Amino acid sequence: MSELVFLLEEASAKAMLEQLVPRLIGMDVPARYITFEGKQDLEKQLERRIRGYHNPNARFIVLRDLDSNPNCKKLKTNLLAKVNSTGKTAQILVRIACQELEAFLSGRPRSRSERIKHKAVGRPTEQEAL
Amino acid sequence: MRIESIRLKNFKVFRDVHLKNIPAFMVVVGANGSGKSTLFDVFGFLHDCLKGNVRQALDARGRFREVVSRDSGKHSILIELQYRMHITDVERLVTYSLEISDRDGAPYVKREILRYKRGRSGKPFHFLDFSDGSGYAISNEADFNKPDEELEREQQQVAPDTLAIKGLGQFTRFKAANAFRQLIESWHVSDFHINVARGRKEAAGESEHLSESGDNLPRVAQYLYEQHPKLFKRLLQTMVRRVPGIAEVQPKLMEDGYLTLRFRDGSYKTPFLDRYVSDGTIKMFAYLVLLYDPKPHPLLCVEEPENQLYPSLMTELAEEFRLYAKKGGQVFVSTHSPDFLNATELEEVCWLVKKEGRTEIRRASEDPQVAKYMAEGDKMGYLWKQGFFEGADPQ
Numbered sequence: 001m002s003e004l005v006f007l008l009e010e011a012s013a014k015a016m017l018e019q020l021v022p023r024l025i026g027m028d029v030p031a032r033y034i035t036f037e038g039k040q041d042l043e044k045q046l047e048r049r050i051r052g053y054h055n056p057n058a059r060f061i062v063l064r065d066l067d068s069n070p071n072c073k074k075l076k077t078n079l080l081a082k083v084n085s086t087g088k089t090a091q092i093l094v095r096i097a098c099q100e101l102e103a104f105l106s107g108r109p110r111s112r113s114e115r116i117k118h119k120a121v122g123r124p125t126e127q128e129a130l
Numbered sequence: 131m132r133i134e135s136i137r138l139k140n141f142k143v144f145r146d147v148h149l150k151n152i153p154a155f156m157v158v159v160g161a162n163g164s165g166k167s168t169l170f171d172v173f174g175f176l177h178d179c180l181k182g183n184v185r186q187a188l189d190a191r192g193r194f195r196e197v198v199s200r201d202s203g204k205h206s207i208l209i210e211l212q213y214r215m216h217i218t219d220v221e222r223l224v225t226y227s228l229e230i231s232d233r234d235g236a237p238y239v240k241r242e243i244l245r246y247k248r249g250r251s252g253k254p255f256h257f258l259d260f261s262d263g264s265g266y267a268i269s270n271e272a273d274f275n276k277p278d279e280e281l282e283r284e285q286q287q288v289a290p291d292t293l294a295i296k297g298l299g300q301f302t303r304f305k306a307a308n309a310f311r312q313l314i315e316s317w318h319v320s321d322f323h324i325n326v327a328r329g330r331k332e333a334a335g336e337s338e339h340l341s342e343s344g345d346n347l348p349r350v351a352q353y354l355y356e357q358h359p360k361l362f363k364r365l366l367q368t369m370v371r372r373v374p375g376i377a378e379v380q381p382k383l384m385e386d387g388y389l390t391l392r393f394r395d396g397s398y399k400t401p402f403l404d405r406y407v408s409d410g411t412i413k414m415f416a417y418l419v420l421l422y423d424p425k426p427h428p429l430l431c432v433e434e435p436e437n438q439l440y441p442s443l444m445t446e447l448a449e450e451f452r453l454y455a456k457k458g459g460q461v462f463v464s465t466h467s468p469d470f471l472n473a474t475e476l477e478e479v480c481w482l483v484k485k486e487g488r489t490e491i492r493r494a495s496e497d498p499q500v501a502k503y504m505a506e507g508d509k510m511g512y513l514w515k516q517g518f519f520e521g522a523d524p525q
Contacts, residue, residue: 049503
């Protein structure tokens, strides 16, 4: 059975994805959200979680905020090197949220700030959010 | 003697559960209200049934209709425990089964059975079988060579709301009933209250075992200090290692005849009274007094031992519970602490899943994913926090 497994650095990412993922891919593919206690914890346990994952048909998505890290490409290369050692490279996506991860939900930061400037603050439209 | 399985039907949130292969040290995880306390209360309930009668045990829990699972449409509660014990030098698996029902607002024992196999093969034999106040017990159960028909059945009458093992269990010739009664009677749930453990205590009273609330802490400390000095010394060494600053704990009989505990900080000469010591210090001392008991309880239940204690002490605390279980007492612990769980092993852990008002029990060892990670050197606390205890987290 196919399954989507997210490896996340904190619980807020899970809260966001639980809202977003069903809207993107529907409810047909079961999703699991593994939340770690921060970036270092994520990086420490990531390989072990993927390597020992029971379901051979699972696909993994590793998400990490860029935050203060100056180089998003280097960061991604490092994470890829880690997950490649699991031997499941083809099943893994690594994504760096270059801005706040939550921006996926609240819309593009620029358009968001435009809206704030024009005092049109409110929930982002669905299109903006996606 | 060790509890091997627990089967419950219509006992509060447990509509139908069967917990098998129970380890000597079992750790239960579950969301608030999922039934951790109810699981431990099975023993409290049986204890109350034995001390008084079934009606009193039910009344203390809101009467029959509050104890029987809601909307189950069922009219009886089943509690079935299996335990291993030696009878005539052979280890046997004994089953105690109790079914309680209610008739016009009056609870009664619908069926009470104690059974085990007489030989290697064959059907389990009913050594005690009562229904609604009347039944029989086998009085020469140790005569295993006799054929079934030569066993002596003692017909007896008891009040319909009274357990037959209450009376018969007093006689040593009813071996299995007697052992079960002792287990339930000396079952101990730790419901430690720091504030009642502190302060001056009467010097006379129960002093060999720590009470449920811990209100006889100074007396038990004094008993260990006087009667088991080596053990007390070991206890102190552990205490000193775990609580920075504490150099000594001494039970002290005051001039007015009261007993109190005095703690000495390594940096000061004069000791201070337990009332000025931190909650965590008192609690750690109480756990050590409980767990270093030279005569362990056959069954000890502790809820959330992590409260007030420093997280890094959890590994050693878990190890002490395990040692206590090895010494002969079985230990059930409930916890919300990832640090405590990190110190547990796969076979020791189970979690409660509550769905639509009913609770099921899952064993970590039966979960392929958790078992796989653990085989690769993972830790239970991490797996729990990362959501691998399927259904345990509040939705």
